[in-house]
Amino acid sequence: MNFSQAIFELAAGKASQLPDSTIPEIVFSGRSNVGKSSLINKLVNRKSLARVSATPGKTGTINFYRLAECRLVDLPGYGYAKVSQNEKLRWAELVEGYFAQDRNIALVVQIVDMRHEPTADDKNMIAFLYENKFPFLIAATKSDKLNQTQRKTQLALLDSLFGGMEGVPIVPFSSVKGEGLEEMKRYLSESCDSR
DSSP states (O other), X not given: OOGGGOEEEEEESSGGGOOOXXXXXXXXXXXXXXXXXXXXXXXXXXXXXXXXXXXXTOOOSEEEEEOSSOEEEXXXXXXXXXXXXXXXXXXXXXXXXXXXXXXXXXXXXXXXXTTSOOOHHHHHHHHHHHHTXXXXXXXXXXXXXXXXXXXXXXXXXXXXXXXXXXXXOEEEOOTXXXXXXXXXXXXXXXXXXXX
């Protein structure tokens, strides 16, 4: 699968604007400022296909990027405190509306910041994906910011929290150094091929 051929397709601000799910979709989910846009840009080998916002919580739409074999679906980041309650509700309805549709979801890339314990929102999202039997992996971003000892500690923590979930890989990832990139591409390609 040639990720570098990804093109921006559309942005949906309401569930009614979501395109028909005609091809497999790879979904990127995570809290605001977790490195979601950076991960997508590293994947497609472009600096700014997915816009990296200086202000967390800025992306209030579901953004779709098209490849020949599948779509990349960038969900709005959750958990940013400074967003109004109305905006939070709109985002929740949008994301819930996405998952409630009968969509061809090949894989969800659930992103957590490797430097910190997953937040309550992260844990809720992972529980939601697991309980609803969505295929997903956990991408632990910003792995380059940790030394070996911290890295071991954080991986052990993630394993203790999510290691019991059968078939859910945990992939350390760095958009700076490229760690986990080839592994991620392999998971994504295999997920699309199996749909």
